[in-house]
Amino acid sequence: MADDQKAEYLKTTANEIIKFLGFSSELTIAKDGEGLYQLELQGEGLGVLIGYHGEILSSLQLLLSLAAFRKFNEWVPVAVDIDNYRKGREERLRELAEHSIDKVRFLQREIALPPMPANERRIIHLTAANFTDVVSESRGEGRDRYVVIALKGADESPALSDSEKKE
Secondary structure: HHHHHHHHHHHHHHHHHHHOOOOOOEEEHHHHHHOOOEEEEOOOHHHOOOOHHHHHHHHHHHHHHHHHHHHHOOOOOEEEEEEHHHHHHHHHHHHHHHHHHHHHHHHHEEEOOOOOOOHHHHHHHHHHOOOOEEEEEOOOOOOOOEEEEEEOOOOOOEOOOHHHOOO
């Protein structure tokens, strides 16, 4: 029963926020096996709610989690996706990881990817873990945290910077 209340609360709250911002959408919600509530929004012009690299989308997700915490006095994990942005982004990140792994193998040198949020770095790490000859590591602090991919057992050489990547 509590799960139904949480799902209904999240759905109602998300709809109110979307409506307040002047948009309309179709919203579906499902709870996965790990207790994560997944909200899927579909609608005209919702792309603006994704923001630069999904920053607004992440903020909406946090806002809904905080609202649910205040209502139910427990943390409610929420994942929000708009027009399948997150699914597409996840696929692009996997492709980036695989391309970078190929580049590391070719150059025999580690590669530094651009800074990205924790959830995106996690996708890179999970993809790299599927390859036995490379390792991935997060470096940096805060918003400047990034992933470095290197050959396993390679000497510690400086990561290839963004400017060197373009050459």
